[in-house]
Amino acid sequence: MKPIWIVDDDQSIRFVLEKALAREQFAVRSFSNPRDVLSALDEEAPQVLVSDIRMPGGSGIELLSRVKARHPGLPVIIMTAYSDLDSAVSAFQGGAFEYLPKPFDVPKAVELIRRAVDESMREAVLDDRQAEMPEMLGQAPAMQDVFRAIGRLSQSNVTVMITGESGSGKELVARALHKHSPRGNGPFVAINTAAIPKDLLESELFGHERGAFTGAQTMRRGRFEQADGGTLFLDEIGDMPFDLQTRLLRVLSDGQFYRVGGHQPLKSNVRVIAATHQNLEERVKQGVFREDLFHRLNVIRLRLPALRERREDIPALTRFFLQKSAKELGVEAKRITDAALERLMGFDFPGNVRQLENVCHWLTVMAPAQVVEAKDLPPELLAMPASIPLSAAPAPAIAGEAPPVPTSLPPAELPLPMATPAGVGTPSFDPAPYAPAPMPAFPPNALGGAPAVAAPAPAGASRAWLADLEREARQLLEAGSPEVWDMLTRQFEGQLIHTALDITRGRRIEAAHKLGIGRNTITRKIQELGLDD
Structure with missing residues (x-):
C-alpha cells in the first residue's frame, strides 16, 4: 500500500499524525508546503492526502484542485483551524473526501484516514473492473436468465413481448435484444404508443403522403419504414387504440402496409419487440385488445422483475x-x-x-x-x-x-432484470442507527453479566439466554420502565461490540467484519454507546 501524505506547516500536527498512523502500521510521508507535494506527485502518488487549508506558499483548496486534476480518485482530507462555511463549501466543491476541523481528536482523525484508505482501495478495484466491464452484469439470480434468454434469441428474428412495471428498464432489454441479433447493425427505432395522440399515432407508425390531411405539407416516412432492416420497439403496446391494432396485425402478418392517404402497398423488413406494463390477457377479456394480435406478439415473453424483487x-x-x-x-x-x-x-x-x-x-x-x-x-x-x-x-x-429472489412466475415467462453495470460489489450491511443516549444501568441479569463467548453456544444455552431475556423484559415492562426497547437494544449492542473487540484485541475493522456490520457503523456505535470512554 502507498503511504499517507500529511501536508501542514505546523510541525506538531505532522508529528502527532505521523506517530498515530505509524502505530496503525501505515506508512507516512510529511510535507510542510504544497509546492513540495506537487513536485513529489511527478514521481508517485499517495494512498490518501491529508492537507491543511492555510499554509505559506499556497492553500489547501488550491492544492486539492491541482491534485484532483491529476488523480481524480485520490481521497483528500482537508483540515483547518478556521471552521468557516466558505472553507467547508470550497473543500467539498473541490471533491474533498472529508473536512476535518482543528483541534481534532487523534483517534477519530486516524479512523477518518482509515476510512479514506479503505475507500481508495475499493475505488481502485472498481476502476480496474470497470476498465474491462462487460456489457451486462447482474448479481440477482434472475440475471442469469437474462443472459440465457438473450443468448438463445441472439440468432433469431422472433417477435418478443417484454412485460414489467413502468420504470423497470424494458427499453434497455429491447436494445440488448436488438444489439445481439442478426439485425444489430440495422436501425433501432422506439415509439411509445401511449405517449402519442390517437389521431397522430397512425401517421407516426406508417407515415403519410403529401396532402393526406390538413398540415401534411410533405410526404413522411413512418417508423416501420425507418426501422427497415432493423428493430421496431413498440412500448406500452397495451394502450394502442383498437382500430390501429387491426392495421398492426396486418403488417405483422404479411409485412405490407400503406401510408396514410397512400394507395401503393409498401413492404418493410422489421423485427417487432413490444412491451407493456399491463396484463394483456385481462385487456383481451375486457375487449380492448385484440386476441389475435396478442397471440401474434406473444411468441416469446420475457418478464422484467420490479426493482423490489x-x-x-x-x-x-x-x-x-x-x-x-x-x-x-x-x-x-x-x-x-x-x-x-x-x-x-x-x-x-x-x-x-x-x-x-x-x-x-x-x-x-x-x-x-x-x-x-x-x-x-x-x-x-x-x-x-x-x-x-x-x-x-x-x-x-x-x-x-x-440469496433467492422472491419471484413467482408462470413457466412460460423468463424473469429479466435491467442491465446492471459491471464490477461493482454489494457492500456489507449496517443496522439502522439509534439516537444517542447514555448507557442504562441494569439490574443483574444475563445480558449484563454474560461472559464473552468465542464459539457458537449449544442450542440449550441459546434457549436459556432467550428465557433470561424474556424474564428481564417482562420485569421491566411490568415495572413500567420507560424506553424498554432502547434500553435492551443498547445493552445488547454494547455487549456484542464489547465481546467482538475483546476477541479482536481492540481492532475495530476486524470486529466489524466478525459482527457482519460496516466499519462506519461500529465506530458510530462505539461513540453512541460510550464504549470508548
Whole structure:
C-alpha cells in the first residue's frame, strides 16, 4: 500500500499524525508546503492526502484542485483551524473526501484516514473492473436468465413481448435484444404508443403522403419504414387504440402496409419487440385488445422483475447512477455509505430503476458532503417505512451464495432484470442507527453479566439466554420502565461490540467484519454507546 501524505506547516500536527498512523502500521510521508507535494506527485502518488487549508506558499483548496486534476480518485482530507462555511463549501466543491476541523481528536482523525484508505482501495478495484466491464452484469439470480434468454434469441428474428412495471428498464432489454441479433447493425427505432395522440399515432407508425390531411405539407416516412432492416420497439403496446391494432396485425402478418392517404402497398423488413406494463390477457377479456394480435406478439415473453424483487442489485445500480449523474453535471462523483445503501435496499421503489436513478441525481445535487450517509437521502424516502426488515435484507453476493429472489412466475415467462453495470460489489450491511443516549444501568441479569463467548453456544444455552431475556423484559415492562426497547437494544449492542473487540484485541475493522456490520457503523456505535470512554 502507498503511504499517507500529511501536508501542514505546523510541525506538531505532522508529528502527532505521523506517530498515530505509524502505530496503525501505515506508512507516512510529511510535507510542510504544497509546492513540495506537487513536485513529489511527478514521481508517485499517495494512498490518501491529508492537507491543511492555510499554509505559506499556497492553500489547501488550491492544492486539492491541482491534485484532483491529476488523480481524480485520490481521497483528500482537508483540515483547518478556521471552521468557516466558505472553507467547508470550497473543500467539498473541490471533491474533498472529508473536512476535518482543528483541534481534532487523534483517534477519530486516524479512523477518518482509515476510512479514506479503505475507500481508495475499493475505488481502485472498481476502476480496474470497470476498465474491462462487460456489457451486462447482474448479481440477482434472475440475471442469469437474462443472459440465457438473450443468448438463445441472439440468432433469431422472433417477435418478443417484454412485460414489467413502468420504470423497470424494458427499453434497455429491447436494445440488448436488438444489439445481439442478426439485425444489430440495422436501425433501432422506439415509439411509445401511449405517449402519442390517437389521431397522430397512425401517421407516426406508417407515415403519410403529401396532402393526406390538413398540415401534411410533405410526404413522411413512418417508423416501420425507418426501422427497415432493423428493430421496431413498440412500448406500452397495451394502450394502442383498437382500430390501429387491426392495421398492426396486418403488417405483422404479411409485412405490407400503406401510408396514410397512400394507395401503393409498401413492404418493410422489421423485427417487432413490444412491451407493456399491463396484463394483456385481462385487456383481451375486457375487449380492448385484440386476441389475435396478442397471440401474434406473444411468441416469446420475457418478464422484467420490479426493482423490489432484486434488491441485491440496488447497490451496484446506485453507484452506477451516481457516476452517471456526476458525469452529466461535470462534478466529482459522490460515494455512498453501507448504511445508506441498506436504507435504499429497504424501499419498494414503485417507480423502479427510473426512480432510483432520479434519487441518485438528487443526491448528486443536494447531498451536503462527498460521502452520502443515510440521513442525506431524500426526505420522501426517509419518511417511507422500510418494506422489509433491514436485518432481512439480502446478503452481499461477494460474501457467499446469492440469496433467492422472491419471484413467482408462470413457466412460460423468463424473469429479466435491467442491465446492471459491471464490477461493482454489494457492500456489507449496517443496522439502522439509534439516537444517542447514555448507557442504562441494569439490574443483574444475563445480558449484563454474560461472559464473552468465542464459539457458537449449544442450542440449550441459546434457549436459556432467550428465557433470561424474556424474564428481564417482562420485569421491566411490568415495572413500567420507560424506553424498554432502547434500553435492551443498547445493552445488547454494547455487549456484542464489547465481546467482538475483546476477541479482536481492540481492532475495530476486524470486529466489524466478525459482527457482519460496516466499519462506519461500529465506530458510530462505539461513540453512541460510550464504549470508548
